[in-house]
Amino acid sequence: MLLRHTTAKEIDRKALTINPAKTCQPVGAMYAALGIHGCLPHSHGSQGCCSYHRSALSRHFREPIMAGTSSFSEGSSVFGGSANLVQAIDTMFTIYKPEVIAVHTTCLSETIGDDLTQIISKANDDGCVPEGKQVIYCNTPSYVGTHVTGYSNQVAAFIKFFSTATPKKRNVINIAAGWMEPSDQREIKRLTQVMEARTILFPDFTDVLDAPLDGHYKMYPTGGTTIADMKLTGDSKFTLGLGQSSTEDACIKLENKCKVKFEVLDIPIGFKATDRFLMSLSRHANLPIPQSLSDERGRLIDLISDSSKYLYGKRVALFGDPDTLIPLTEFLVSMDMKPVYIVTGTPSKYFTERMTEILKDIPEAKFKSGEMADMFQLHQWIKQEGVDLLIGNTYGKYIARDENIPFIRFGFPIADRPGHNYFAKTGYDGGANLVKQIMDGFLDHFDRTCLEEKVEWQL
Amino acid sequence: MGKTLIEELDMSKFTEEVIKAYPSKVAKKRAKSIVVNDPDSIPQIQSNVRTIPGIITQRGCTYAGCKGVVLGPTRDIINITHGPIGCGFYSWLTRRNQTRADKPEMDNFIPYTFSTDMQDSNIVFGGEEKLKVAIREAIELFNPKGIAIFSTCPVGLIGDDVHRVARQMKEEFPGVNIFGFSCEGYRGVSQSAGHHIANNGLYKHLIGNNDNYVRKNKYAVNVLGEYNIGGDAFVIEDLFERIGVDIVATMSGNSTLEQFETAHTADFSLVMCHRSINYVAEMLETSFGIPWAKANFIGAEATAKTLRKVGQYFGDQELIDRIEVVIADEMIAVTAAAEKAKTKTTGKTVMMFVGGSRAHHYQELFSELGMETLVAGYEFGHRDDYEGRRVIPTIKIDADSRNIEEITVYPDATRYNPRKSEEELAQLKEAFDIEFNEYKGMMNDMKKGTLVVDDLSHHEMEKLVEMYKPDVFCAGIKEKYVVQKMGIPMKQLHNYDNGGPYAAFAGAINFYKDIEMIACSTIFKQMKAPWEMEEVLEAEYVFN
Structure with missing residues (x-):
């Protein structure tokens, strides 16, 4: 028996977690950041965090997972990680040339209380951020919440740093994607196309974490929500958040910032959740649900019945x-x-x-x-x-x-x-x-x- | 005579080319970690220094080296990660350290991970109480022989004293050996610091605790720095069974707490991964008089050489004969397998960036396949792993190394017993060229003109593949899919792509087959659709 020590007898456990059904915030932030085109995630902490998160995501997706680290030493843990992060920003823009760097914190940098607003503004003052490029951040202390919280915080940071309301509203529905696979997103995008709805999906992992093998390595694969689209989310007429724990925060922030109303739905898994998704999209995009989707539904019901x-x-x-x-x-x-x-x-x-x-x-x-x-x-x-x-x-x-x-x-x-x-x-x-x-x-x-x-x- | 492949490639211009992309300070620093090798006059390589922030590195942290590498593979110690959930989660089963508890009632905690899952209140008010409760719960549920506590980054910062907790809990539970490690991720510059901290802990808390090792055979050795990835230790154990020599302790593949406790009763220590375990080898020598020698079970020739070393060390003709019988027996299948694979692999090139010893050891296996190592490097090696232990006195101790506790070890009052006298060791060196307490390093075995790169960055990896187009690239999971997207097969040498064992004779055969498979795999020829196969595209076919 592999789990030979597990027995039916429970004790009232208060402190010992055994075989967790969760992991820590930063990996979620790193994952979400990969869904923005041209974005390089950055882990502000010890090297191990970044290495573990990249390994976990690489094993899961079997795709390249790129991210930087502030490589904290004992000195930076005592005196603060400001110098490390400023240098990291300079190094990454020079060598890896991302459009945006998405910094997330770790339990280390949170415990010592690094102030990211201040550090990033110093990087800007020092000329480490090239013209037209940007550094965004979110706080992801590992001792609060889980990987889902980290994902949610990163998605909310996209709103905070990118979404902009202009006087020109657009007939577009935002879809804030909860933690799901690129395959799941590809299907959601197909459904919206069948509906002929204009949407912005963010983050978008299609063509990032399912990239083709063609002999060319692209540090920034062709997919991902573009920063231009991310900015436009502020002009959309409505947001559908898919997954309460990973997108509600972003939806609320977008409403507060750009007055875009929202509804939080379940990730459309199963026919009932898919029904609700399509009906909500239909209502807010003011489009009918075509017969072809009723047929798709019917095929699923047929399979279940069989x-x-x-x-x-x-x-x-x-x-x-x-x-x-x-x-x-x-x-x-x-x-x-x-x-x-x-x-x-x-x-x-x-x-x-x-x-x-x-x-x-x-x-x-x-x-x-x-x-x-x-x-x-x-x-x-x-x-x-x-x-x-x-x-x-x-x-x-x-x-x-x-x-x-x-x-x-x-x-x-x-x-x-x-x-x-x-x-x-x-x-x-x-x-x-x-x-x-x-x-x-x-x-x-x-x-x-x-x-x-x-x-x-x-x- | 025509030029050799390595001369033809002339990799001496690589450094200049690769550092162009770096900011000037970074360029200056990285240049010292990339050297062109000359085994006759080994150049100095910068290593075991901090990775520059922002550089995409292969390296991990101190916790990973301590818990993940050295202590993780032991099956009957409950390893509690004291910290937020992530560290315990990521070090759960990810290193493929196989283990085999022979009977169902024997302890095996390898499939479990244990964590105190610190929350913000624990960060603010301290986590020692939660740790104590966690230890009590672990004992109530599992009644283990030993519990090890591993500190993650916030633990050191908020001042939790895991060693004090361990002492207090040991008083509360006298039958359980409880000990802690200050292996916060930020200590040191890589996993290597964690190895050192783990070695110190093994010595302080386990080694020497039990004198009652019962020998099955006349001679007994330790195999140090072997982690049983993919079952490597199993095939080594099998070999020693057949030659009739006990392995008292393997550190730490397929091991138990008892093995650590009795390791001091062995006659000889064989050191596989020099980087991660050399401190223990030294301490066993100083404290108990057990000499150590560098060993290598990666490669059939290397395995034969290591076994013969064991025979020569004990100087027992019967043992020597048994060893020769085993070698001769094994080499039949090995030779056949190598001959078969070589038709596909001869003349192919390889680059490898892994570990603190693997990048050295695996060159043997590749050379048995007729393959040429062009470039190699370690993730967390020190200069002695590259240049040989002779440079140790000249290594400048920097602030990062000074953080790691250096324990001074003295000969044990009652149990120090030099297994060989100085004269005997000198005779063995003279007669058989056995180097005791010595490692000559990787560069000694690499050809002139090959490249050695320490702490390879992502950019350097891309450039190496682009400029010198190896047939196989070896590193870890983070590098795997990058290299493969470039159309080059990638072999993981941390987890063996779920393959192995690769150690000893049986492992060599597995390895030959796996590399033959890579060499014969046709899928990389299908990267372009037929309608994309235009002549104009030929020039940029594989690399952009």
Whole structure:
């Protein structure tokens, strides 16, 4: 057994996190910054932070992940990191020539209280920022919130530094993208194109974290929201935030700054969340939902109906981030499955409210967010009463193997399987992709483990 | 005689070319870390100095070196990361240190990560209490033999004293060995500082705690600086089983707390990764009289040489004979595999930037494939890893190195027992050229005209690939996809791209196959669509 020390017996843990269902803020900030075209993320802290975050993102996307570091020494930790950051800004603009540097802090620079406004203004005064280029920043102390908070803070920083309201309003809908894959965004963009809606998606990881192999390395791949578009978000007529914990803050900031009204929706995972997304887009862009999308929806419903016998009543355990767990759990419930255990390390009252609502007809369901809502807890629940399916990031494979349960990879990081940045889980087609994965998971497992006489060749 | 490949490439102009893009101060500093090698007159290379802020570096931090590298691979110690969640999360299973607890009831905490998950209130009011509670909870849940505490950046800054907590908790739980490491990420200039801190901790808290090692064989060694990535230590263990020599402790691949505690009972220490473990090797020598020699199990020839060194050291003819039988037996398959692979790999070129020893060791394996190493460098090496230990007295100790505790070790009052007398060591050196307590460094084994680059930057990597077009590039995950986007196959030498083992004879065969696979992989020829294959594009086909 890989997790041989995990038993069903719980103790009242107050301090020891075991196998977390979260990581720290800066990696989220680094990720979000990659979704701006020509942007170089910069980690203001020790080298290790930057190295760990780049490694985690590289393993997940199997793509180059570039970012700078302030390479703190003991001296800079004592006397402040100002000199390091000013030098880093000079070095990066000279060598790597980004359009913008997006600095995020770390627990180190936050603990010593580095003032980024002051340091960046010093870099400007010292002539380290070339004409037309920009340094933006966000505060991402690792001891507050999680990687989702860091993502949210970085997206909010785009608003703070770029969005500008001019007298000329445009018939454009902003889509603030929560933490999702480039594949998920590509599908969302396709849906908006089918709707013929004019949108600005930010951040945009398509053609950045799914870039083609053509023999040319581009430090700044062709994709990403352009800074010009980012500025124009202030003139759009409405913002749809996809994912409460990763985009609501940005939506609020944009409304305060540029008077752009907003609505926060779930990431469109599953047909219900996709329905709401399309209806909201239709309402705010004042465009009809075409028949072709009704047909896409119908195909997904058809697939679920064909698979219904295998899905009904199946007990599922999930771990991940609130913004994906909420619509995913709803999707499972809408297919008559039973999500019974759900944990996220990201503290969220909204998660609790939504889960209470979504799971109201499944009295046995348990869910938990924040401190100690870790994979050890989830595994203990599974030990107490088993499940038929586990959904979560790569680290779930240990539980899946020990407990011999089918396992669907979903979330961050997925380091042991390719393709999640290619195949969407959003929209109706993404829903179909998920149903297929779940069915394959169940049936492959059944075919391997059932009695010989029970092996069937039809559904 | 025609020019060799290396002479033809003439890489002496690289430095001048690559530093053009740098601000002048950066250019001046980086130039000292890029040298053209001459094994007959080894030039000085700047290393183990701070990375310039803003330079995109391969390096990590002190915590990574201490927890991630040295202590992480031991399966029966609970490693608690004291800090915010990230550090514990990123060092969780990411280094592929395999381990094998033989029985289900034996401890194995490798698949777990433990953290105090410090919140802002802990930063403001201190985290020592939370750490104590976490330790109590770990003991209640798991009842481990040992608990190690690793400090992350904020811990040192807010003044949490992990060593005091460890002492107090040890009093509360006398049966559990509890010890702490001040391995905050900002100490030192790379992972290397963490190795040193870990070595000191091993010595202070574990080594020598248990005299009751029961030998299976007459002779016993330690294998130091071997982390069992991809199962390397497993194949080394298997070899020693077959030649009939005990491995008391492997530090730290596939290891247990007991191995550390009994390491001082061995007769000889074999040092694989010089950078990360040489301090322990020295301390075992000074304290207990165990000589050490540089060993290398990467490469079949290197493995044979290392095994013979063991035979010569013990001077036992039966052992020497057994070793020769094993070598002869293994070399049949090795030779066949090498011959097969060589038809595809001979004459190909490679560059490698990894570790504090790997960039040296893997040159052996590539040369067995008939491949030429053009450029190599370490991520966190010191001058002695490049130029040899002879330069140690001349290395200027800077502020960053001075931060790391230097512990003074004395011969143990009762257990110091020189395994070999000075005369015996001198005879062994004379007869078999075994260098004790010595490492000649990587540059000694690299050809004249090759390039050596310390702490390679992203820009330098791009330039190297662009200018000298290697057939294979070796580094880590952060570099992998950059190089591959340029159309060059990339082999990770930290995690082996989930391959391995690559150590010893069985590992060499795996490596030959994997490199043959890279050499024969055709996908990089498909980077352009047929309609894009215009003659005009030929010139800028692979590199822009």
